[in-house]
């Protein structure tokens with residue numbers, strides 16, 4: 001890990017920390033004054049959440065490490081991690097230190113939502129604050145080490161709390177970054193990308209978030225976050241969208257407003273009139289003319305951050321946006337419409353604190369863009385002018401129909417070609433070229449694809465085995481056509497592996513920087529780390545909208561605001577891809593809660609879909625051009641996103657002109673052939689032979705066409721050709737079989753692998769696990785044999801269930817089956833299983849191993865394979 005990378009992790013963390021309160025200029029702290037660490041949170045710093053954004057880092061700097069590193073004065077007595085305090089103890093600390101630091105932590109992650117109790121302060125936290133109020137401390141500084149918003153308003157009642165810093169999950173350098181801000185080496189310039197309300201139930205989504213496991217009514221429609229609060233419920237806001245304090249003061253001077261036929265622009269001189277160097281964010285909002293159409297009172301249009309301004313220094317920024325951006329989506333006409341009337345343009349440092357800087361008059365109603373409706377259901381509820389929910393005449397999903405199966409049906413595909421796609425076509429051997437002939441300009445990609453058999457393409461529409469430790473899946477992988485197996489890996493906070501990598505701050509912190517340049521550098525550093533770990537495509541960034549504060553994955557996403565989400569994602573994508581590493585924006589779309597995420601139906605109006613939930617993806621694609629898009633697990637208005645042709649073909653390809661690869665999320669509950677028809681290109685991760693077979697059968701039965709397959713092949717191969725693995729002609733390692741050779745599993749592909757820490761502190765691989773997860777998963781390996789002879793295969797493995805076996809294929813033909821049946825099953829117990837003898841001819845061979853078993857959850861962990869020459 002380079003010093004440069006650690007520096008950017010620390011720099012961005014400090015820039016995304018948001019200062020929420022600073023009564024009596026309590027911060028920055030003075031290095032000469034001692035601080036006391038109160039509460040166990042001070043000793044339990046969380047660098048990130050769990051799930052796809054979980055990263056094993058080389059080291060983690062927690063709060064205490066950060067304080068020690070800068071030689072801060074700390075009350076020794078407070079260094080004992082403690083759960084419960086009494087007044088006497090606290091007053092003892094206060095004899096040495098006048099400032100108490102309290103860090104509140106909340107873990108969160110993929111696959112689970114948070115409970116309302118996680119939002120609220122716990123009884124212990126309340127008691128601690130009460131006690132601190134009675135103590136002899138002068139001031140309490142609260143650090144919020146969280147991945148989702150909590151009840152910050154509740155802290156306002158404690159009079160000793162003088163400062164609150166929202167430090168989020170600040171990554172592996174978090175402790176250093178927090179201290180940089182606490183002690184004023186960095187002036188805070190982070191701004192909220194979400195509204196902080198008084199109470200969880202003030203958020204309009206709270207009404208429906210936990211209602212039903214099988215569906216969620218997005219009743220609030222377009223009124224997400226500040227759009228709701230600023231329009232209907234201003235008084236419920238504690239810290240508005242865009243808000244964040246500084247240690248210095250900025251004046252906005254010389255404001256100039258201008259417009260032409262297409263653009264509105266505002267220029268402003270930002271002057272640092274305080275006495276510390278700092279950065280400020282200028283935010284431009286607009287409000288639309290009043291009409292029958294219910295609209296948000298105010299909406300973000302543009303933003304820009306200054307450079308670091310020294311006291312007295314100034315910078316002029318010019319911000320502009322397209323007039324057409326102010327159009328709303330009219331469902332009746334399926335059109336974006338710019339209403340006639342006066343649009344007011346505001347400028348300021350947050351959604352509340354902004355002033356009118358100009359007006360724009362639209363003289364006639366303009367239909368900006370007409371399309372067709374792609375998401376036919378409407379909302380069963382709508383919000384009216386008073387902010388109340390009322391039933392609509394739209395037909396949505398009723399409670400009785402709260403089963404996903406009702407909606408997964410639909411047309412089973414239509415006959416596309418009169419010609420029958422015969423078995424022969426599937427098997428026809430017509431491969432004459434390799435993918436390098438395309439690279440060398442000998443043939444076009446289209447011609448190369450024509451030489452592929454339909455069977456080859458169908459197999460390629462399935463993800464390929466991961467060849468990295470804790471890798472997720474590969475793509476392509478037809479060595480005979482010189483198509484390598486480029487590797488994907490998670491995720492939004494950096495490369496997820498069991499080998500230590502760089503852990504960046506969570507996405508929400510990144511977005512709170514409102515700084516595209518620094519996010520570009522973060523993306524580039526992620527790209528560098530991906531290269532060091534042999535990763536070709538990162539499964540990041542995530543940019544689902546923060547609809548509700550309790551969504552377990554909010555920390556992996558940026559904001560409640562689509563422009564902030566889209567721009568942040570685009571900057572990260574550009575940075576990553578500048579290094580030749582592909583980005584995957586995810587999860588398209590409406591993945592706004594985690595509970596029952598594979599089966600939950602998001603019921604959203606087409607207007608909210610377009611104005612809120614898809615807009616960020618559109619911006620990220622326009623401004624970042626990511627190599628890949630990952631669809632979500634959930635269903636949208638009854639149809640799985642991975643098989644939604646309105647979303648994929650209609651919007652992504654036709655309306656947005658996206659030319660990259662579309663992959664599903666991992667183990668999504670939809671069928672490959674339906675995904676192909678809808679415009680998805682790869683089903684992730686790998687295995688699923690019955691899905692491949694079904695797709696082949698439906699191809700033969702004319703339910704999918706050759707044209708549809710060729711489309712998939714084009715998107716897959718275009719992406720493969722961009723990767724380093726392709727450019728470096730890297731087809732992985734081939735293992736030579738010598739006598740009693742033990743395969744080197746570190747380079748062997750597998751779905752899961754474990755590491756263990758040795759006594760000397762190094763990490764070593766313990767085993768390779770093949771996890772069947774309801775479908776066959778396989779691993780691939782290449783062996784080289786110097787003379788034709790008979791072998792047996794000896795496998796040392798542990799099994800989760802009895803009745804399992806391992807099937808070995810060589811060059812596509814079944815070689816042998818190894819019975820791995822044991823009674824005493826456990827992952828801790830390793831057994832040795834031996835195959836019958838088989839012949840391996842001289843030369844290089846592809847070996848593929850499948851786990852077969854009686855139960856869907858069967859899995860096997862390999863410790864070693866030995867090819868033993870007889």
Ligand code: BGC
Pocket residue numbers: 052472490491539586665666
């Ligand atoms: C997550 C994705 C992730 C994938 C691979 C899924 O469960 O939803 O975000 O990239 O797993 O780990």
